[in-house]
Amino acid sequence: MRRRRKVAAVVVVAAGALGCGLAAGGAIGAAPTTASFVVVDNAFQAAGGSGTSVTIAQGGKVDFAYPDGADEHDVRFVRDGVACTQTDGVGNATNSKVVPPAPEEEGWAGTCTFAQAGTYQFFCDVPEHDMKGSVVVEADLTTTTAPPTGTGTPTTPTTTPTTSGGGGNGGGTAPGGGTAPAAGSTTTPPAPRIAVAQRQKGTVVRGTVTHAGARTRVAVDVRAQRGTVKAPGRRTALVSVGKATRRTSAGGRLAMAIRLDARARAALQRAHRLAVTVRVTVTLPVVGAATESFAVVLAARAAAQARAAAAAPAKAAVSLKNIRFTPATVTVRKGGTVTWTWRDGGTPHDVVGPGFRSKIVAKGTFKHRLARAGTFRYVCSIHPKMKGKVVVR
Incomplete structure (x- = not known):
């Protein structure tokens, strides 16, 4: 996996040597200052495509929005250097690495700004979704250093070694022509x-x-x-x-x-x-x-996994009553079947989840077989606060 580390970029450019490499006021091919993601159930999608990564310039911002879906999501960044603020929804995240403060239903939005260059990995806090993405922040390359007057070639600083002998301050010429380190100096080891x-x-x-x-x-x-x-x-x-x-x-x-x-x-x-x-x-x-x-x-x-799957039942039953799914969470083994039964008088409901949807009715039953392992959340589209979950082992 890629490492999350702070990246410092120092760029010194000699304008005469570059010729037309830089235009006045900026760098050719500069990254955009804004980008956005749309959050869908079980995925982050870069706006305008299906990728999970965007690139922006240092100091830029990325917008996130979860406009529609049947689940709960958030965005959590791993490294520092990002400040997120929630702009819509229930939460009130401000200057945070996570937005919303807790996974929320559809309808939330937020904006994150990036003061430092580097790669920022992020994920959704709900583990079963396995949702990940990244923001690549490119360093500001517009700072230039002018060449000396009258020449188009940058000068190279030279060092004159100190002649050995005499003083007790160290720093003489080492055997072989190199400059010896000053007395008391310490060599910095490479980064781990x-x-x-x-x-x-x-x-x-x-x-x-x-x-x-x-x-x-x-x-x-x-x-x-x-x-x-x-x-x-x-x-x-x-x-x-x-x-x-x-x-x-x-x-x-x-x-x-x-x-x-x-x-x-x-x-x-x-x-x-x-x-x-x-x-x-x-x-x-x-x-x-x-x-x-x-x-x-x-x-x-x-x-x-095999032990847990063997212990899970092959069938589960859920009642729709008092505008609730009871029980709210059921567990079945892979290939198991869940049966929903309407017991709420004349109140109509439906069952809508990833890959399954019942009709809107006031009585009867609905069955669905779940062929793969995972956690599947579902709702009633008429009563959005009615939520349930099926865990398939």
């Missing part, structure tokens, strides 16, 4: 390389850190949505579901393996998938600490 796969299986999150320095500290924190793992607290807040810390005595490649806690393992078994955010902090002497975040989707192993 962190690798975490975007899709993994099982209850252990794995990755690697490759570093060059001794006495390196690596801290990993795996987080999931509170509502997903049924932890107490606000639904939108992230909660830690696994931590690990390692210290090394020499440079090299360090393998990470963080086991999920009992709540996260249970959530993975229920839904067969679990979206987590993996934060890796590497602390090197002299350099200090650097943190990167990765969005990871865990899938239950085949054996665990």
